[in-house]
Amino acid sequence: MTDDELIWRIAGGSGDGIDSTSQNFAKALMRSGLDIFTHRHYPSRIRGGHTYVEIRAAGHEVQSRGDGYNFLLALGDSFARNPKEEAVYGDEEIKPLSENLDELREGGVIVYDSGLLEEDDVAELDLDERAEENDWHVFPINLRGMAKEHGREVMRNTAGVGVTAALLEMDLEHIENLMTDAMSGDVLEANLSILRDAYKMAQEEYEFEHDVRAPTGEHDEEQVLVSGSNAIAYGAIDEGCRFIAGYPMTPWTDVFTIMTQNLPKMGGISEQVEDEIAAAALAVGASHAGAKAMSGSSGGGFALMSEPLGLAEMTETPLVLVESMRAGPSTGMPTKPEQADLEHVLYTSQGDSQRVVFAPGNIEEAYDQTRMAFHVAYEYQIPTILIYDQKLSGENKNVDESFFDREPNPTLGSTLTEEELKEAAHEASGKFMRFQSDPDETENGVSPRSLPGQKGGRYLASGNEHWPSGHIAEDPDNRVLQMDRRKRKIESIRRELDEEHDSQQTYFGDEDADLGIITWGSQQGTVEEAVERLNDNGHSVKGIGVSDMMPFPEGEMTEFLESVDEALVVEMNASAQFRGLLQKELGRYGPKLTSMLKYNGNPFEPGEIVEGFEIRLGGDSAEPTAQVRFEPAAGD
């Protein structure tokens, strides 16, 4: 475990400003040149309940939340303490200090608000003994009192940040600047004086025997702190998406909100509608009429989108949907991540229906693959789905600002202009042949479209099977021609992805290794870090984060699986859905695969994967301690 990093956890009552405080602190750390990764944990409740945010900051690149933490700023749960509140929250008052305390690393630091946490409650925790055992350094500080002195009790967060900065021997400059940018007037003044007083007090009154300090780092470029949801929204904007329709559902709501806040300012349209069936149907309608459109949801809402999804496919209307997974079935655990909607997304909707599915593995990929999803949808007139989860949606990471410095691409793909329509092949009938089926004319499966209002392009788009003209048809020969053409699109997309773009899959680790780890989606960064550690520990391991779910990257996966003797397939669900896909596409490699699954509502930590690897593939025979399950290869 490297200690040249800070994993700072701020814990308290939700609604207490944990989010904004941590966001600012993360930015301050980023501005001091560090790499940042944030992880947010919150219960499915509006007010009250225990919530925390972790900020991992290091002088080296960070791809995951890391293992455990080494600095805890425990605020009390003010809501649970409100005597007027009737709900019973059990021991939640003390939770910010007690929950997951085992994960505090040896030598770690605890600051708790002695103004909010009762002495009796704290005594129950045997904190002193445990501190001694683990070499923890405990600082009970009356943060509430300090804030109160300035007449602003709610600003105890700021006092906590001031104390933190002192204990970590940080410069206050970046924090002060951020406060100055974000606030003004009395509020700013009060915050600044609380911050400075707390800082000074800690410096003067405590001895810094602990080893945890703010790491040092240096970025050579301007950095921005963005979330996965930001990256998706920004990818869509840069690809010219100016229409979004949705219905709120955690965690998709973040993308919906970001788009809604920006689109109208850009002359775009956002619609919150009656349900998810309508939301996807609106995206289809807008796209049919010639706008670049998207919709999305989480699993439950996506279930409702199944029919409009099929309609888009049959009418060959470009459509981009995003699906942000959370734990299911049904309403499941609304604020907890899981990767269990893969099969839902791959196979939902009736018939031999086909769509393109990408699963970005990190924040940069979320941006790139959103752009790719639009490109493919509009070029090939097919629904594309970006599948991600609550983890990727809500985590923040620093990215070079220049990463976003790219050209917009607002093209409508295979859509004709009125001039082109004049030349389109429809002399014989005098009618535009929207769904050309001749294999010679439509090698890649695409038959260019016209838009309502264009001269010379009128046609009927029907969700029923249709003739090239668009009219409903049940003719067997036509059916086969149209079906084959639509299927050709998937093959052409695979070809384009293979030939014209760098692989969307991410490779890491030791190229010559005989053992591998395979993962998909949001677990990629964590696995990347685990592979790095395994190689540092003397193993020889390679890893791959797979992003193309459909069409499946058959060539690349064959190559990877050929090159290893065994591989661990890491995913966050109970039914090994991605391994199921591997098995379906490349069943002959089945015996090489062992699944490592976690589905308790928390994402993997790199240490768990290291441990899992060592137990299953690395020759160790211990039982796993983490909350993970193994599912060995078929016949094992």
Place this chain on the structure above:
Amino acid sequence: MSAFNAIGEEREIDRDEFTPGNEPQPTWCPGCGDFGVLKALKQALPEVGRNPEEVLTVTGIGCSGKLNSYLDSYGFHTIHGRSLPVARAAKLANPELEVVAAGGDGDGYGIGGNHLIHTARENHDMTYIVFNNEVFGLTKGQTSPTSPKGHKSKTQPSGSAKTPIRPLSQSLNAGAGYIARTAAVNPNQAKEIIKEAIEYDGFAHIDFLTQCPTWNKDAKQYVPYIDIQESDDYEHDTTDREEAARMMFETENKLYEGEVLTGRYYVDDESPSYQAEKTALGEMPDEPLVERYFDDDYEWERSYDLLERHK
């Protein structure tokens, strides 16, 4: 120059343009009321000066959903019950299109009932024609939301225990701006009502009575009808919400008693359409959104310009 030259083109429009010779012939049963809607629409569109290429008809599934298979304009034959959300969005993306949605009573009042409430409430600028034959046609005669109480069918063998829906009262309550009922047996009125609905700036809901001789032989109630605008007995102020509500309540009762009142029931000449409201809030583009994709000079905003707050 616009990328959509068919829109707003000034010329004499021949009714036959909506029916080129090689179109598929309707597969509706002989005597089906659906022919009446098709005919009225084909007559109304040229009379309001719309050419086939600036019209987008969006239908659901059912016998009624085939409307645009026999009408040569831009058409979108969607899925059962979902014509309205598709139509709404097409109109938002390109407000210069003439958008007409249509479907059956099962389609519009059953499976798509939720969308109707919300489209009416938002008062989208479009026309919605519901082919009300008081029965499911395409799936062979099952009881629909407008079938009268006691209606017997294979799925309600003892007769329906359900009170039929009052679609027009419901739309009025929800906020639709233009509400009318007409009937296939009254072609002149039907055409006039459709013309008014198309020209109305807001959500126009027409409950169009269409007989289904195949599955609903007993439905004699479509004859005789009384045109309330023509009859002295039914004077009411169509711009008055309360009077309209009373009138609709009365007519929706009478529908099942064998006397059918048709005509224009309500015209809200004050409330702005959804598009107008959204424009006033600064949430609609000044020009049709779609045009922009054809404008090579348009400066597209970039996410890069939004990064300030992430620093």
